[in-house]
Structure formats: structure tokens, C-alpha cells
Amino acid sequence: MARDLAFLIPEIMVLLTAILALAAEMLRLPRTALMVTLAGLLLATGLSMPLLGAHTSVFSGTFRIDTLSIWAKLILLPATLLSVLLARAELGGSDREGTVYSLLCLVTLGALLLAGAGDTMLLVLGVLLSGLGSFALVAYPRNDSATEAAMKFFVFASVTGGVMIFGLSYWFGGTGSTLLSDLARLDTAPVVAAVGLVAVIVGLGYKASLVPFHFWAPDAYEGAPVSIAAYLSVAPKIGAILALAQVVRDLPVATGWPMVVALIAVLTMTYGYLAALAQDNVVRLLAYSSIAQAGYFLLGIVAVGASPLAFESMIVFAAAYAAMNLGAFAVVMCTGRTLAALSGIGRSHPVMGVAMVVFLLSLVGIPPLAGFVGKFLLFGASIDAGFIWLTVIAIINSVLSLAVYLRVVVPMYQRRDDARVKDLAPMPLVKLVWVNAFVFTLGVGLAAQVLLGQLDRPLQ
Amino acid sequence: MPSLVSITLFLPLLGALLVMALRKAPAQVVHSIGIVVSGLTLTGAVLMWSRGVNETGFAQLEQFDWMPAIGAAYRVGVDGISLPLVLLSALLFFVTFIYSAKVRERSHAYVVLLLLLETAAIGTFTALDAILFYVFFEVSLVSMYFMIAGWGHEDRQRAALMFFLYTLLGSLPLLLAILGLYLGSDPHTFDMRVWIDKPPLTGTAAMPALVAMLFTFAVKTPVFPFHTWLPAAHVQAPAAGSVILAGVMLKFGTYGLIRFALQMTPGAFRDAGIAILVLGVVSALYGAFAALAQSDLKRLIAYTSVNHMGYIIVGVAIAALALDPAIRATALDGSVLQMVSHGLVTGALFFLVGMLQDRARTREMDRFGGLLKVTPLLGWSFVLAAFASLGLPGLAHFPAEFQIFLATLRVEPVADVVILGIVITAGLYLKAISRVFLGEPREQWAGMADLNVREVLALGPLLILIIALGIAPAWVLDIIHQTTAALRF
Numbered sequence: 001m002a003r004d005l006a007f008l009i010p011e012i013m014v015l016l017t018a019i020l021a022l023a024a025e026m027l028r029l030p031r032t033a034l035m036v037t038l039a040g041l042l043l044a045t046g047l048s049m050p051l052l053g054a055h056t057s058v059f060s061g062t063f064r065i066d067t068l069s070i071w072a073k074l075i076l077l078p079a080t081l082l083s084v085l086l087a088r089a090e091l092g093g094s095d096r097e098g099t100v101y102s103l104l105c106l107v108t109l110g111a112l113l114l115a116g117a118g119d120t121m122l123l124v125l126g127v128l129l130s131g132l133g134s135f136a137l138v139a140y141p142r143n144d145s146a147t148e149a150a151m152k153f154f155v156f157a158s159v160t161g162g163v164m165i166f167g168l169s170y171w172f173g174g175t176g177s178t179l180l181s182d183l184a185r186l187d188t189a190p191v192v193a194a195v196g197l198v199a200v201i202v203g204l205g206y207k208a209s210l211v212p213f214h215f216w217a218p219d220a221y222e223g224a225p226v227s228i229a230a231y232l233s234v235a236p237k238i239g240a241i242l243a244l245a246q247v248v249r250d251l252p253v254a255t256g257w258p259m260v261v262a263l264i265a266v267l268t269m270t271y272g273y274l275a276a277l278a279q280d281n282v283v284r285l286l287a288y289s290s291i292a293q294a295g296y297f298l299l300g301i302v303a304v305g306a307s308p309l310a311f312e313s314m315i316v317f318a319a320a321y322a323a324m325n326l327g328a329f330a331v332v333m334c335t336g337r338t339l340a341a342l343s344g345i346g347r348s349h350p351v352m353g354v355a356m357v358v359f360l361l362s363l364v365g366i367p368p369l370a371g372f373v374g375k376f377l378l379f380g381a382s383i384d385a386g387f388i389w390l391t392v393i394a395i396i397n398s399v400l401s402l403a404v405y406l407r408v409v410v411p412m413y414q415r416r417d418d419a420r421v422k423d424l425a426p427m428p429l430v431k432l433v434w435v436n437a438f439v440f441t442l443g444v445g446l447a448a449q450v451l452l453g454q455l456d457r458p459l460q
Numbered sequence: 461m462p463s464l465v466s467i468t469l470f471l472p473l474l475g476a477l478l479v480m481a482l483r484k485a486p487a488q489v490v491h492s493i494g495i496v497v498s499g500l501t502l503t504g505a506v507l508m509w510s511r512g513v514n515e516t517g518f519a520q521l522e523q524f525d526w527m528p529a530i531g532a533a534y535r536v537g538v539d540g541i542s543l544p545l546v547l548l549s550a551l552l553f554f555v556t557f558i559y560s561a562k563v564r565e566r567s568h569a570y571v572v573l574l575l576l577l578e579t580a581a582i583g584t585f586t587a588l589d590a591i592l593f594y595v596f597f598e599v600s601l602v603s604m605y606f607m608i609a610g611w612g613h614e615d616r617q618r619a620a621l622m623f624f625l626y627t628l629l630g631s632l633p634l635l636l637a638i639l640g641l642y643l644g645s646d647p648h649t650f651d652m653r654v655w656i657d658k659p660p661l662t663g664t665a666a667m668p669a670l671v672a673m674l675f676t677f678a679v680k681t682p683v684f685p686f687h688t689w690l691p692a693a694h695v696q697a698p699a700a701g702s703v704i705l706a707g708v709m710l711k712f713g714t715y716g717l718i719r720f721a722l723q724m725t726p727g728a729f730r731d732a733g734i735a736i737l738v739l740g741v742v743s744a745l746y747g748a749f750a751a752l753a754q755s756d757l758k759r760l761i762a763y764t765s766v767n768h769m770g771y772i773i774v775g776v777a778i779a780a781l782a783l784d785p786a787i788r789a790t791a792l793d794g795s796v797l798q799m800v801s802h803g804l805v806t807g808a809l810f811f812l813v814g815m816l817q818d819r820a821r822t823r824e825m826d827r828f829g830g831l832l833k834v835t836p837l838l839g840w841s842f843v844l845a846a847f848a849s850l851g852l853p854g855l856a857h858f859p860a861e862f863q864i865f866l867a868t869l870r871v872e873p874v875a876d877v878v879i880l881g882i883v884i885t886a887g888l889y890l891k892a893i894s895r896v897f898l899g900e901p902r903e904q905w906a907g908m909a910d911l912n913v914r915e916v917l918a919l920g921p922l923l924i925l926i927i928a929l930g931i932a933p934a935w936v937l938d939i940i941h942q943t944t945a946a947l948r949f
Contacts (some may be wrong), residue, residue, distance in 0.1 A: 350483075350569075366602060367595040375845075376591075377530075380639050391639075397631040402628050403621075410617060414612065452529035 004058035007051070010073050011112055013044040018105035025098025033098030034088055037105060041081045041164065048073040052454060061179050062119035067455060068242045069116030071315045076115075079234050079322040080108045084434045086227035089429040091140065100140060104231060109241025114207075117246050120168045126202055126243065130236045131157045136358040138224040139234070149223025160206040162357060167199015170348035173340075183250040190412045193255040196321045200247055201260065210298070211268040214254035218275075221287040224338070229283055230329030232289040238318045241297045245314060248304050258302045260277040262390045265302070268295030269397040276404040283337050286328060289363060289404060292397065293321055296375060299382040299394055307384035309377055314454050317374030319451060320362065320444055324371055327437030330430050339411055340366045346412035349424070353412055355438040360405035362441050365398050370444035463522040464511070465536045468504030468550070469582050472497055476575035478567055487567040494557040495572040496832055498578060499623070503764050505582075507551035513540045513939060515946040518588060518653060527591075531642070531649040535588040540797050542585045544838070545711055546937055548803045549585065551921065552707045553578040560700045560812055560916035563611070577603040581708045585709070585715060590638045590650040591938070597634075597716075600709060604701065610627040612696040619696035630679030633672035640669045641724060656723045664726035671821040673721045674736070680713030680768045684743040694762035699814020707807035708764050711799045714772045716845055718792070722948075729780045734872075737777035741878045744770025748884035757813045757823045760892060761806060764849060767881050768857070769804045771795075771910060774878055775864040782871045792944040793937055794937065795865030800936060801848075801856035801929060807924040808845040812838065813849075815915055816896075819908050825892055830901030839897045841919055846889040848926045849881050855930035859937070877905025 005012070017040025024033035048070060057064045087100050102399035110130030117123045135157070139150035168178075175182045186193035205213040221229035245390030248257050272292025279285040300314035331352060335341050362369035365376075375398070382391045444451060462470075479490055513519040518537035526534045538546060556574065563570050580603060583596030588644060601624060604651030609620035642648055644660035654660075661669050679686045694702050722729050729736070747766030754760040775795030782788040816831075817823050832839035848855035861882070868875050911919070929936065 346567075361602060367591075367598045372595075372598075376635070376639075379635065380643070383636070383639050384643055388636075391636060392654075397635065398632060399625060399629040402625055406621060406624065410609070410621070413606075449525070449527045449529060452527055455529070 007054070007056070007058045008063070010044045010048045010051070010077070011109060013040060013047055014077070014105050014109045014112070017041065017044070018102045018109065021098050021102040021105065025096065025102065028048040030092075030097040033101050034084070035099050037084050037101040038081060040105070041077050041084070045074065045077040045081075048077065057118050061181055062122055063113070064116045064118040064246065066116070067311050067315065068245060069112070069453075070441075071318070072115030072239065072242050074321050075315070075322055076108055076111055076235050076238060079326060080103075080104055080325050081233070082229070082330075083227060083231035085429045086326075086333060087179065087429050088227070090225050090227045090333060100137065103133045103137050107137070107231075108235050111235045114204075114239035114243035115246070117243050118180050120171060120180065120392055123200070123203070123243055123247070124161075124165055124168065126239065127161055127207055129241060131161065134232055134236060135192060135304050137228045138220050140228065141225060145223040146225075147223075149220045153216045153220045156206060156213075160202050160213060164199045164203025165203070167196050171196035172201070174232055180247055180250045183247075187252045187254060190255060193252065195253065197255055197260065197366075200244070201264065201395055202253065204240045204244050204247075205264070208237045208244070208294045208297070209291045210264050210294055211271045211291065214268070215274075216218065217291055218284050218287040222281065222284050223293040226283060226329060226333045229287070230326050230333075233287065233325055233329070234322045237294060238322065241294065241301070241314065241318070245301055245304055245311070248301060253305070258306070258385070262302050262387055265295045265298035265390060266393050268292065268298065269292055269394060270295075270400075273397055273400040275406050277400075277407070280339050281330050281337055282342065282343075283329075283407060285339075285404065285408065286325070286332070289401070290325060292401065293301055293325070293363065296394060297321075299378040299387070299390060300392065302387050303381035303385035306386070307381045309381035309384055311375065312452065313381045314376055315376030315455060316444070316448065316451055317371075320370030320374040320441070323437045323440040324359045324446065327355065327434045327441060328363070330434040330437065331356045333430050333432075334424055334427055339408065342408060343411040343414045346409075347415070352434070355434050356412065357409055358438060358441055360408055362445070364402045364405055368445040370441045376432060437459070463520060463536075464504060464508055465520050465537060465586055466522055468501055468508060468546070468797060469536065471501045471504060471587060472553070472582075476572045477578075479572050479575070483568065485568075485577060487564055490561075490567050490571050491561040493555070494575065495554070495561065496888035497575060498554040498557045501582070502550040502554045503576065505547045506537065509543060509547055509939070513543055515942050517577060517657075520789070521588075526589075531647070531651070532591040533589055533651070534592060535651060535653075536583075536586045536592075537588050538586055540940045541792075542715065543939055544796060544800050545585045545715060546582055548711075548800050549578070549581045551709045551925075552703060552803060552807050553581070554704050555807070555811075555918045555921055556700045558914060559703075559814075561914055563700075564695055565611065569606075573603045573606055573610075574704075575608070577704060581704075582711055588652045589651055590641070590655070592650075594631075594635060594638060594650070597631060598628075599714060600712070601631070604709065605706060607701040608693060608697045609703075611698040611701065613698075614696070616696045619692045623689050623693040627679060630676050630686070634720070637669040637672040637676075637720070640672075645732065650926040652724075653720065660723055660726060661725060666725040670721055670725040670728040670732060673716070673725070674732075677713040677717045677721060678739070680716065681710060681773065682713065682766060683739055683748040683770065683773060684766065684902075684915065687743070687747075687766050691759050691762045693755065693759050694810075699810055699817070700923035702762075702810040702814070703807045706762070706810060707803040710765060710769055711803065713768060714776070714795070714799055717773070717776055718795070722776060726780070733777050733781040735870040737774060737781065737872060738873055740770050740773030740777055742770075743767075744878045744881045745884075746770075748881040748888070749867070751831045752884055752888045755825050757816070757825055757896070758810070760825075760888065761809045761813060764885055764888075765806055767803070767885060768798065768849075770808070770881070771861055771864050771878065772798050772802075774868060776874060778864070778867050778871050778875070780868065784870075785911040787867050787870050788947070789941060790863050791867035793940050793948070794860050794867065796944070797929075797933060797937060798857070798860035800863065801860050801926075803930070804856055804922050804926050804929065805845055805848045808841070808919060808926065809849060811915075811919055811922070812842045812845060815911065820905065825895040828896040828902070828905065830897070830899045831908070832897040833849065834901050834905055834908050837911045837916070841911070841923060842897065843893055844923055845926065846893055849888045850889045850931065853930070854927075859933040860932055867948075887900055
């Protein structure tokens with residue numbers, strides 16, 4: 001028991017942080033809530049470090065302490081920290097400010113549970129925990145668009161969550177256990193295995209905004225505060241993707257899951273970018289882009305068990321994705337949500353302009369940026385697993401993505417005499433976020449070894 | 461202490477960082493930095509040249525770990541194929557900086573991009589690690605996109621977008637091929653020398669990799685029918701951008717064709733040799749005919765590039781098909797020399813058209829006439845460069861094309877029909893010269909100024925080298941031949 005709890009110290013730390021932030025808010029001390037949250041997240045990140053290299057599970061195999069779950073902490077906790085800074089810049093001073101920090105921590109906790117799930121019930125718990133917090137965060141501004149967005153989000157989540165629990169009951173019936181590690185027993189019951197697989201893909205697919213379970217995402221992102229949209233596009237999504245990896249690790253290949261996942265990957269990437277091409281609202285554009293990016297993650301999933309690159313590529317891409325996506329949203333917070341608001345930004349604010357270009361090109365996967373390293377490894381993993389056709393489609397989509405992101409870049413460098421653009425309100429916290437994301441996006445590209453060297457599964 | 465290659469490679473990048481740091485500096489200072497830095501880079505390239513290459517593979521090597529977990533490392537070095545291209549790039553960037561000293565519009569960003577492009581270009585030619593190669597290859601795309609989009613002509617946004625999309629689509633198959641070669645090598649590595657010494661993919665696995673690489677390099681070179689981005693990009697790019705695009709970046713395609721396609725999948729390349737040869741012949745002839753139909757001088761020169769690059773494809777295909785090592789060496793000698801000649805000649809021609817456009821605001825041949833009398837220096841320079849471009853003996857293209865045709869005659873005599881291209885280019889250049897420079901001067905252009913000092917300084921080195929290379933190509937060929945004579949595949 002004590003041993004098991006020791007492995008969960010970071011998660012416990014996050015939970016404590018959420019409670020303390022809430023307590024501070026109840027005492028009407030929002031600033032204290034902020035400080036507690038930042039300190040708690042930093043501490044939890046630090047406490048995750050010693051776990052590196054561990055490979056075990058706790059509480060009778062229900063929660064896994066492995067490469068995926070440890071790296072999920074090392075990626076999501078700093079990402080949450082940056083999101084808290086963004087939220088402070090956007091929502092600071094409003095009513096119930098401290099609850100935002102508390103909810104962010106709880107949603108992150110849900111995502112972390114997902115990333116280490118070793119049991120179907122933990123999957124359900126993670127989806128619900130991160131879901132409930134997310135609805136509240138989206139609805140936070142209490143205006144019509146936010147309420148509508150949260151309502152859509154909630155209805156969608158309820159239905160998919162219900163389907164997931166229903167399907168998981170088949171797995172329980174088939175194996176007599178809720179543990180994922182017992183899924184191998186389904187070898188002889190392909191129908192039961194398939195029903196459960198569909199259910200898991202519905203439940204986690206909604207969370208990761210995979211097509212065709214993505215409908216909520218653009219509306220929710222658009223209605224929510226930008227900082228919350230930025231956060232939702234990173235933390236719950238990465239948690240859900242890693243949960244899917246945990247599931248397919250133990251699922252017999254005979255169920256045909258690699259092909260199902262590959263087809264969803266194709267749909268997700270292609271639809272995401274095609275829809276993004278038609279957007280004029282940068283937040284919606286980034287929402288569709290984040291849908292498409294989720295499809296790239298799946299290239300790593302199809303290689304689980306077939307290529308040693310699978311986990312490595314997903315983790316590197318998750319880190320890269322978190323940095324570049326948060327960075328891009330942070331810049332949008334500074335400028336405004338429409339493409340028109342971005343026009344001329346590159347000329348009037350050269351440094352921020354360069355940073356935005358770097359984020360967007362990294363999302364395309366142009367070297368030597370972080371996104372390139374991640375996608376390169378993902379491509380390698382899926383080729384290694386024999387999915388050459390999938391890699392070819394992913395590559396064609398990368399070209400499509402360039403057209404999407406250049407739609408943002410082009411107006412940034414248009415001439416504009418309008419003086420309005422020149423004086424954006426200075427937002428030091430947001431600047432801190434995009435500067436950090438910028439350094440990371442460049443740094444991971446050039447020094448990927450720092451990350452790769454830590455991953456416990458050497459290639460050679 | 462980093463090696464000479466690394467210093468030469470990263471000097472421009474350091475220069476770019478310096479310019480970024482000096483945000484308040486006036487335009488003259490920024491341009492001076494550009495000229496000095498590219499001058500130092502050229503000095504570095506000349507020193508590299510003086511150290512030479514060796515027959516056993518790559519010379520002036522430097523290597524240290526970069527991403528050991530996946531077998532990628534920082535590996536640079538040169539051989540007889542890459543060294544002339546490094547020198548060519550350094551020279552072209554240097555004269556481009558001299559030519560561009562007049563740019564006043566956002567000169568900081570302009571110089572930064574050009575310097576970044578210079579590092580990318582030299583890096584592409586010196587990288588001996590596939591990841592490193594790909595990084596430089598793509599960075600050059602991004603820099604060129606912003607060059608065209610930021611300083612191009614009327615329809616620049618569209619042209620820049622098309623350039624970026626087209627060439628990204630072109631370069632991604634190379635990534636697939638690189639991954640294939642990586643997964644095929646044992647132990648897994650991205651070391652290009654290992655891939656060359658012991659091709660990781662053989663038999664049927666090699667053909668898809670070759671096709672992917674051919675696609676990439678055919679778009680980059682460009683080869684008919686993948687050339688459609690080229691005229692659009694050239695017409696809209698600023699003159700300096702055109703010079704770099706044609707003089708340096710098109711060479712990425714043919715260099716990659718030799719370095720990757722020919723050297724890393726030699727068996728498959730030989731099997732596909734005839735198809736590649738046909739592609740080269742068609743491309744060379746198509747380029748010549750298409751150029752004949754142009755009235756815009758810049759488009760005309762852009763299409764002659766398709767023609768000249770076609771000869772290189774022919775040369776490489778012949779090298780793959782040849783059984784006799786001596787003939788193979790001759791074909792490759794000609795191909796590599798052709799890359800250098802094309803860089804010098806087309807660079808000079810694009811400068812000259814840029815200078816004409818600066819003065820007249822048009823590039824339409826029919827709107828000029830008799831300029832030889834008004835601007836003799838500009839006129840005679842154009843005549844010299846045009847004669848070089850059509851392959852006149854004694855000028856740069858002749859020794860290169862002669863060797864390619866000679867080797868072709870020994871291996872696939874039928875393919876020598878490509879010589880027809882020379883006749884057509886001769887015709888079209890004579891037409892262009894007579895329309896623009898001969899006849900009676902039009903009143904409209906009576907006040908046109910001749911070349912100024914800056915322009916002479918930019919053009920002079922190129923014209924001198926065009927003559928030097930035509931009369932005495934041996935000083936370059938010796939370096940090239942050391943490597944091509946020793947190639948085994």
C-alpha cells in the first residue's frame with residue numbers, strides 16, 4: 001500500500017493542489033490560489049522526475065507506472081502550468097478566478113489517470129473526471145456562446161461516455177476482469193473484443209477529438225475563453241491518446257484494431273485539414289488543426305507492439321505538440337481571434353511574428369523544429385509496422401496542412417497602415433508562455449537527444 | 461576547434477543572428493554585414509578548395525553525436541561532387557549580396573533570410589547525415605518562400621504559395637525514402653557514407669525508394685513534367701531570389717540525384733536508367749522549345765534552365781547505364797561541371813534581366829531595341845552570358861555539355877538527339893539579342909544608364925569565371941574527376 005502510494009505522489013500532489021486552490025478561492029484569495037497552483041504543478045513535475053525508468057504497476061495492476069504515464073506527467077504538468085498562466089492573463093480578476101485553476105488541475109489529473117490506465121474502470125474514471133472539469137471550464141464566461149458550447153460538449157460527452165461504458169461491459173463479460181492486461185484472453189471471442197474496441201474508440205475518440213467524434217471541438221473551442229481552448233486542445237487530448245495506446249498494447253491483433261485505427265487516422269487527418277482550410281476564425285482553424293494533429297498521433301498507435309519506435313514517437317510528438325499548440329494559441333490571445341486581426345502583426349511585432357511562424361511551421365513538420373522530429377519518428381514507426389500507405393497519406397496531408405497554416409502566415413506579413421495593429425495591449429504573462437513555447441519548439445528540434453536519451457527503450 | 465567546413469557552413473547563420481541583434485542598425489550597415497560575412501564564407505570555401513578532396517571517399521570530415529538514440533549525428537565533409545557546388549554557392553551568395561545592396565525595403569529581414577539561405581545551401585551540399593541533409597534542404601524552402609513572398613513582384617503571394625506547396629510535396633517523398641533506407645540499414649543509422657558504401661536496400665525494396673527520391677529530385681531540378689512551379693516562381697521572385705533559386709537551389713535536385721538516387725540505390729537506378737534517360741532527353745528538348753515561345757526575358761531564361769538541367773539528367777542516366785568506368789566518369793564529370801557552369805551563366809543572366817527591369821520596369825523583349833548602343837556594358841555582358849548559355853566553345857557550358865554528349869554517344873547514341881536542344885537555344889538567344897540589343901535604339905530608352913560600379917562588381921566575377929571555365933576547365937575538372945573516377949557501384 002505504502003509502496004503503491006509512493007508511486008502516485010505526483011498525482012496526489014495535483015489533487016492536493018486542486019483542493020488547496022479551491023480553498024483559497026473560497027477565502028476570496030485568488031492570488032493565493034494562483035500561487036498555490038503554480039507551486040503545486042512545479043512540485044508535481046519535479047516529483048515525477050525520480051520515477052523515470054520505472055516500469056511497474058500499482059493497486060493490483062489498475063494503474064501503470066511506465067514510460068507513457070511518466071512522460072505524460074512530465075509533458076502535461078508543465079503544459080498545465082503554462083495554461084494556468086494563460087488563464088490568469090485572460091480571466092484574472094473575474095469572479096471565481098480560483099476555481100479555474102482548481103478545475104484545470106482536476107482535468108489534468110483525469111488526463112494523467114487516462115495515460116496510465118491499466119483497468120477499464122480507470123478509463124471511465126479518467127474520461128469522466130477530465131470531462132466534467134472541461135464542461136465547467138468552457139462554460140466559465142457565462143455568456144450565450146460559452147453556455148451553448150458547453151451544452152453541446154456535455155451532451156456529446158454523455159452519449160459517447162454511455163456508449164463506452166456499455167461496450168466495456170462486454171469486455172468484462174468476456175474476460176471476467178476489468179484489467180486491461182487480461183484482454184489477451186479475448187483471443188477466442190472476436191465479437192466481444194470488437195464490440196469493446198468500438199466502445200473504447202468512441203469514448204476516447206471523443207476525448208481526443210478523432211473524426212467522426214470531433215463535432216464538439218470547434219464549437220467548444222470557439223465558445224470557450226482562448227486559454228481554455230488552448231488547454232483543452234492539449235491536456236485531455238494527449239491523455240486520451242495515451243490511454244488508447246495502453247488499451248491496444250494488450251488487445252489481440254486478431255481484433256483488427258491496427259486497421260481500424262489506421263482508417264480513423266486517415267479520416268481524422270484529412271477531414272481536419274480540409275475543414276481548417278475553410279475557417280476565417282483562427283481559433284476554429286486551430287481547433288480543426290488540432291483535430292488533424294490527433295490523427296498523426298494515431299500513426300504511433302498503429303505501431304504499438306510492432307515497432308520499438310511507437311512509444312518514443314508518441315511521447316516526442318506529444319511534447320512537441322503541447323509546446324507548439326500552446327504557443328500558437330498564446331499568440332492568438334495577444335492578437336485577436338480573426339485572420340484579419342493578425343494582418344500586419346509580423347511587421348509591427350517582428351519577434352512575436354517569427355515565433356508564430358515557427359509554431360505554425362512546426363505544426364506542419366518543417367525541420368529542424370520540434371514538430372518535425374515528432375512526425376518523423378511517427379512516420380518511421382508506422383513504416384516499421386508495415387503501414388507504408390498510411391505514412392504516404394500522412395505525408396500528403398502534411399502538404400495540405402502547409403496550405404492551412406500559410407493562410408495564417410500570409411496576412412501576418414501584409415502591409416497595413418492601420419495604426420490600430422501597432423498597439424496591442426502588452427500581456428507579459430502570455431508573452432512568457434509563447435517565449436517558453438518558442439524556446440522549447442526550437443530546442444526539441446535541435447536537441448531531441450535530450451528527450452530521446454531519457455526514453456527507456458533504446459532503439460539499437 | 462570546429463573544422464573549416466563547419467566554420468564555413470555556420471558563418472552565415474552567425475551573421476544572420478548578428479543582424480537580428482542589431483535591430484536599430486541602418487540599412488547600409490546591415491548590407492555591409494551581409495557582404496562581409498558572405499565574403500568570409502567565400503574565403504572559407506576557397507580554403508576548403510585548396511585543401512582538396514581524396515579518392516577514397518569524403519574529405520575534410522567532421523562528426524559528433526547529435527541524436528545517438530536514433531543514429532543521427534552531425535556529419536559533414538566534401539568530395540569532388542559537392543566541393544565545386546560549395547564554392548559555387550559561396551560565390552553566388554557573395555555577388556548576390558553585392559547586387560542587393562540597394563534594397564531598402566525591410567533590409568534587415570532580407571539580409572537575415574539570404575544569410576539563412578546560404579547556410580542551408582552549403583549545408584545541403586556538405587551534409588553526410590540524411591537527417592541533417594533533410595533539415596538544410598527544407599530550411600532552404602522556407603527561406604525562399606519568404607524571399608519570394610516578401611520582395612517579389614506583382615503576383616508574389618500566389619507564386620510563393622505555389623512554390624512552397626509544390627516543393628514541399630516534392631520533398632516529402634524523400635523523407636519516406638530516407639526512413640526506408642534507415643530501417644533497411646543494419647545497425648540503423650542515418651550515416652550517408654554507410655548507405656553509399658553498402659546500399660541498405662536491394663532488389664525490389666530499392667525500387668520504391670528510388671521512385672520516391674526521383675520524384676523529389678525531379679520536382680527540385682525541375683524535370684518535365686514536374687517543372688510547372690519554376691516559371692511562376694522565377695517570374696515573381698526578386699532578381700536576387702532568381703539567381704539563388706536557379707544558381708544554387710536547382711542544384712539540390714541534381715546533386716541529390718547523384719548523391720542519393722544514384723549512389724544509394726545503384727542497382728535500381730541502373731534498372732530504371734533508360735526511363736530516367738528518356739525523362740532527361742524530353743526535359744531538355746521541352747525546356748528549349750518552351751523557352752523559344754517566351755517573350756518575357758525572365759521566363760525565357762527560366763525555361764532554358766529546364767533545358768540545361770535536362771542535360772545533367774541525361775549525363776547521370778548515362779553514367780548509370782555505362783559499363784565502362786572511364787565513360788561513367790566522363791558522364792559524371794560533365795554533369796557536375798554542367799551544374800557549376802549553369803550556376804555561373806544563369807546567375808549572370810538573371811542579374812542582367814534584373815538590371816534591365818530595374819531600369820525599364822518591364823521584361824518584355826519587344827519593348828526594347830538597340831540597347832547595345834545605349835548601354836554597351838550591359839549589352840555586351842548579356843551577349844557574353846547568352847553565348848555561354850547556348851554552349852559556345854570557349855565558354856563555360858561547352859566543356860560540360862561536350863563530355864555529356866560524348867559519353868552519351870558511347871552508351872546510347874540515339875539519346876544524342878538531345879543535341880537538337882543546343883540548336884534551338886542558339887536560335888532563341890539570337891532572337892532575344894536581336895530584339896533587345898540590336899537595331900536602332902528607341903527614343904524611350906535613350907536615357908537609360910549603363911551598369912554602375914555595384915552592378916559591375918556583382919557581374920564581373922561571374923563573367924570572368926564563365927570565360928575561365930570555358931578556356932581552362934581543368935582546375936575544376938581535376939577535383940571532380942578525383943571522385944568520379946573512383947566511384948564504384
